[in-house]
Amino acid sequence: DEWGRSSLWRAAATGNRKVVQQLISHGAPVDDVDREGVSPMLAAVRRGHWRSAELLMRAGAYQKPWTWTVRKGKKWSSARAARYDRLLDAANSGQYLSDKKLNSLKKKGKNQTKR
Numbered sequence: 001d002e003w004g005r006s007s008l009w010r011a012a013a014t015g016n017r018k019v020v021q022q023l024i025s026h027g028a029p030v031d032d033v034d035r036e037g038v039s040p041m042l043a044a045v046r047r048g049h050w051r052s053a054e055l056l057m058r059a060g061a062y063q064k065p066w067t068w069t070v071r072k073g074k075k076w077s078s079a080r081a082a083r084y085d086r087l088l089d090a091a092n093s094g095q096y097l098s099d100k101k102l103n104s105l106k107k108k109g110k111n112q113t114k115r
Contacts, residue, residue: 004034012040012056015049020056030061037068045084050102053084057091 008028011019020040024030033039042065044052057063083102090097 003036006032006040008032009034009040009043012049012052013043013047015044015047015052016057017049020052024055024059030056030059031040031065033065033068036070039065039068041065042069045080048080050087054087054091054097057088057098063088078080 005013008020008023011023029085030041031039032064038046039055039062041061041063043057044050044056047063050059062068086102087097
């Protein structure tokens with residue numbers, strides 16, 4: 001399209017895991033970026049499509065895609081960054097992350113003590 005977004009980019013950005021998997025299996029380049037330097041991985045993560053991002057990670061997508069973007073700056077909340085880190089750790093260790101673990105946020109309340 002006019003933004004340089006591939007079919008894989010669009011599928012990842014909309015969370016269509018089935019199409020993401022099909023495109024990857026047919027050899028779609030996982031790190032093609034649009035005119036702003038946004039890769040399919042970054043598009044998926046920005047929109048909270050974690051399972052699409054996981055498929056891209058396992059297909060070898062670059063794991064720091066925000067470094068390619070034209071516009072820099074803080075783009076993720078701390079909660080989104082924590083989810084990304086958990087997913088990245090699991091993918092790099094060859095494990096799969098349950099939705100429960102992916103979405104769990106460890107918060108320390110006033111009455112909890114450090115261990």
